[in-house]
Amino acid sequence: KSPGEHTGYEYSRTGNPTRAALEANLAALEGGSHGLVFASGCAATACIAHWVGAGAHMIVGDDLYGGTFRLFDKVFRHADRKYSYVDLTDPQALEAAIPPETKAVWIETPTNPMLKLADIAEISRRAHAHGLKVIVDNTFMSPYLQSPLALGADIVVHSCTKYLGGHSDVVMGAVVTNDAAIAERLHFIQNSAGGVPGPMDAYLVLRGTKTLAVRMDRHDANARAVVDLLVGHPAVQRVRYPQLPDHPGHSAAAKQMRDFGGMVSFELASEEEALAVVARTELFTLAESLGAVESLIEHPARMTHASAAGSALEVPPGLVRMAVGIESADDLQADLASALEAI
Known part of the structure; x- marks a missing residue:
């Protein structure tokens, strides 16, 4: 043994076995390679907003969860992030809303609360043609009913508080991706910012996924x-x-x-x-x-x-x-x- 030599789990903000089991579970459910869980869905969203970065622009659907809008518009907009709210039920509207500094597209489908639908595959095709990453909030559908990664999305985000937990007894968020570089950066932000769940909460969501x-x-x-x-x-x-x-x-x-x-x-x-x-x-x-x-x-x-x-x-x-x-x-x-x- 020597100082600085990693021998496994050392600090629960960085990781613990129960959390790792849930992250692997959710990645598998979404057909992804990398999963991360957070203290809430808003913490997961905030991690992605940090990843998008200062000075960058993100296209967001024009109907979405109020907490997401509040985070983007009342918090990150004042930290040099830019957001355009676009009707993504029309894929052509995406094409008209891409300034040079755009980095990503944020989709809820169905949206909250109007239940508007966006074609994930078509939005992903058009976004990727412009070098943009596509993020899908899959909370309303759960991995059981919709698989955004298989449709071309780069990142899937969940409020595990909802269907994944399923019993109104836990608050948690999750992110799943197949992109190793994105996952590495998100994990760095997650560990640095510290918005992580405890092992008991991870156990409760693991229990929820079984049913x-x-x-x-x-x-x-x-x-x-x-x-x-x-x-x-x-x-x-x-x-x-x-x-x-x-x-x-x-x-x-x-x-x-x-x-x-x-x-x-x-x-x-x-x-x-x-x-x-x-x-x-x-x-x-x-x-x-x-x-x-x-x-x-x-x-x-x-x-x-x-x-x-x-x-x-x-x-x-x-x-x-x-x-x-x-x-x-x-x-x-x-x-x-x-x-x-x-x-």
């Missing part, structure tokens, strides 16, 4: 049942769910997703009606977050996406977002129907 497939199948089935109730309901102006043939991006969803997921959004005539519905459900719990076994309902304009108010990413005031859980589909339909009757 991911059966949970996602039930989320999908229950979401379809809820959509069946909403479509044609006199109080509902619009239902947003990728399975619907008239949903924008339905063809992209059918091409790149194995099923359509457990997230459903719908629009009512006013903010007052939306607030009334989310306050009256009983089985759907009024709460932020998503992806766990219990069903949640929320009002994005006042909750998850309040930070986007007044921006180009502001969401409609009558929008309601649901994370459909794995309870009885009949009970979920009855609960939502009762709440809608109150308006």
Whole structure:
């Protein structure tokens, strides 16, 4: 033995066996070679933002998680990062939004909360032609329903708090890539900045991945049942769910997703009606977050996406977002129907 000679795990910020097992697990699920896990999804996003670097420009979809928008617009924009918010449902819009300093494209698909779809393969093809890296937030789909790396993406990011954990008892983020150089740089940033999870949290997400497939199948089935109730309901102006043939991006969803997921959004005539519905459900719990076994309902304009108010990413005031859980589909339909009757 000698000072400076590495003999294995030496400090848990750098790595520990449980965390390493989870990182290998998530990399395998995404079809990647390198996985890294973080203390939260926002910590994973921040690591990528640091990797993009000062002075660089990133193209971002024009509908995305409010926490991601807040991080980009309220934090990193003031640290000499530049962001353009572009409708990536139209691949041609990407071509018109690439200044010379652009380094990467950030895609959510489906987006949060409008459930807009981007064609990952086509966006990746066009981005790579300009020398750009493509990052896909795959949180809404999970690796079970969508494989961005196989479609051409360079980096996949997750909030493991959601479907990967699946039980509302852990907060974590993850990044997966096949690019060894990117992975090495991200690990350096991760170790330097220190936004890492503890081994118990890593264990909880490892446990969650064991039931991911059966949970996602039930989320999908229950979401379809809820959509069946909403479509044609006199109080509902619009239902947003990728399975619907008239949903924008339905063809992209059918091409790149194995099923359509457990997230459903719908629009009512006013903010007052939306607030009334989310306050009256009983089985759907009024709460932020998503992806766990219990069903949640929320009002994005006042909750998850309040930070986007007044921006180009502001969401409609009558929008309601649901994370459909794995309870009885009949009970979920009855609960939502009762709440809608109150308006």
